[in-house]
Amino acid sequence: MYAAVEHGPVLCSDSNILCLSWKGRVPKSEKEKPVCRRRYYEEGWLATGNGRGVVGVTFTSSHCRRDRSTPQRINFNLRGHNSEVVLVRWNEPYQKLATCDADGGIFVWIQYEGRWSVELVNDRGAQVSDFTWSHDGTQALISYRDGFVLVGSVSGQRHWSSEINLESQITCGIWTPDDQQVLFGTADGQVIVMDCHGRMLAHVLLHESDGVLGMSWNYPIFLVEDSSESDTDSDDYAPPQDGPAAYPIPVQNIKPLLTVSFTSGDISLMSNYDDLSPTVIRSGLKEVVAQWCTQGDLLAVAGMERQTQLGELPNGPLLKSAMVKFYNVRGEHIFTLDTLVQRPIISICWGHRDSRLLMASGPALYVVRVEHRVSSLQLLCQQAIASTLREDKDVSKLTLPPRLCSYLSTAFIPTIKPPIPDPNNMRDFVSYPSAGNERLHCTMKRTEDDPEVGGPCYTLYLEYLGGLVPILKGRRVSKLRPEFVIMDPRTDSKPGF
Template sequence: MLAAVEHGPILCSDSNILCLSWKGRVPKSEKDKPVCRRRYYEEGWLATGNGRGVVGVTFTSSHCRRDRSTPQRINFNLRGHNSEVVLVRWNEPFQKLATCDMEGGIFVWIQYEGRWSVELVNDRGAQVSDFTWSHDGTQALIAYRDGFVLVGSVSGQRHWSSEINLESQISCGIWTPDDQQVLFGTADGQVIVMDCHGRMLAHVLLHESDGIVSMSWNCPDFLVEDSTESDADSDDNVLPLVRRVKPLLTVTFLSGDISLMSNYDDLSPAVIRSGLKDVEAQWCSQGDLLAVAGMERHGPPVDSACSSVTRNALVKFYNVQGEHIYTLETPAQRPITTICWGHRDSRLFLACGPALYVVRVEHRVASLQLLCQQGIASALREEKDVGKLNMPSLLCSYVTTAFIPTIKVR
């Protein structure tokens, strides 16, 4: 595989970007039809939450062609939160966006006739540790740090709630792939399992001295129905969307270690020793490639006598066996706050403070032509310099595609 940070100027927000979520763009002609992933994953919308309480919704495209049309409006700023936005979660089946702020306020947004508006508001007055949509998009799981958990419908009706009495805080909550159970991770290394009706099923200690930061499965976030469109209409350079891997429960710990488990009661999981701190981990939608971002844990100390020494943020990629595949050194020298896959796993978005980086990912063995393109583009400062090269126009146009940004800004 090959992963490279997209060329061009670094995109920056006016405050720190704290969370990301991406979804594909559904064409207007197919709003009322079953969604086809192959057709709508090449364009999409990236949602960001920042430290000023603003939610950004920005158009993105992986076409790498300047002649492609873009929506009339490509950026929205959704305002209403009174504190930092710490979670953004798209609901693809229902085309809604859930956002949570530091004070516990939860908004659900919908778009109608080109405008975004708040459909639902939930404010319990306690900090939210996680918000997750079920895989069919019909239910929402909300976990609070004080132990209160709630499951409600996409329209805002409460199905059940429970108070989990713990000495430690709940750090994350997820659905199982069949949406029949919910799992909660705690800051003292425990996993709590409940069924879809709120009954307690299990209480498992995974690690005595290492807190759980996040949990996920290596399966698509949503079960979006595909049409009978032939594979000939898809991009041959992107892997097919048929899953060929068994679901793995992925548990990320505070130490930077990651356990790959067949289920919450797996006694012999595969363990990834990332060697990173401030780790953010996320599976691609195919479920065969895990991106792990964090800061280098080892290296010379940074002190007043050696102030020029810096540690870079890295992104390491692993397969389902936990084997290391590739390491990408990013330009960021601050912790990566959040990561997000997009565009049928051909893009990986990284947020580092106010900066937003886009990584282009090639899952197969990179061709010599692609390696040459990346080498030439890295040696040039700007896209206009491509025309100065003594190359055929066709090759010049191919090198130019390396400078066409995924995030469309005017």
């Protein structure tokens, strides 16, 4: 296999991105006809939660073609949380989004006629440790750090709840692949097993000295069969009212493995929670986050590792960099990606038929292109040449045949289109419409009073990745006539308006 960070500018928000979740874009067709989802994974939506309490929903595409049409609106900033958003979870069968904040508030969002609105609100007043949808999307499992667990329906009805008396906190909760049991991990290395009706089944100690960070299965998150063979590619599809929508989730032949990650960086691959001889992965990383790809044959483990060769000071602290290690179902190390990122990777998620791995580190979002097969020489040459070029326009300066230039340019086509203006060309960005038919949504805020003018200043922000990008700043120069001075918010200098 081969993996490389996508070329181009680093995508950033105005606050730390704390969680990620991706789902494919559902096409639109006539209501009377079935919907084909052959290209379901080529386009999709990425949900992000940040430290300002804003949820971002951003369009993504892996077509690597510039002439592809995009939705009319490619970014949504969903507001409503009063604290930082720590969890985002898509429900693909029912096209809903669950978000949790640090104060315990849980929102379930739905999209209708191009707008997102809150359908359900649950606020128990305690911190949520995990939120997981069942594989058919009909049930939600909510676990709290104080030991309270709850299972409810997708429509908000409570099925059962229980109070688990523990000396340590619950850190995560998941469904078994058949949705008949739920597992909870604790900070003191235990796993608690309950059936789908809330009855206690088992209490197992996995590790005496390490706490459980997270648990997952190398199994599709949602299981719904595809029932269509048409070929449509529109945007606003509404799922039928009598049941979930159908998606081409690949059915894997690999026996499901329970994957448990510990605070030490070790990861156990188990046939079940009572497996006495699990396969242990010694990742050698700290602050690990792990997730299986949709096919279930590749495990991505991201974390921090000390650098002992470069950047080491004789009497100072060692520099750290984040890296991603990939393992197969036997726990064998396959590939290591050095990211050169100096901050911990907070969250990762797979997308686009496992061809993309999205990573959040601080306010930055990184996209990794993943090739699961043996890399071709052409792909390796493409990545080597693209890494030496600064911009896409430098490709035309190479003495290469047009076909090879076109192939090389695909390395610079971003998965997430950055609608961020060029600071050196701000006038054209604000004066002319975008090249496509998409709409760019903005927010205006009153910033501060200008002592020279004696009046307020206003800044126009572009919404992006749950954050705000300043594009214009203005102040009133006359109280008698509506006259304003427009400036570049980064330099406070007039751009010539």
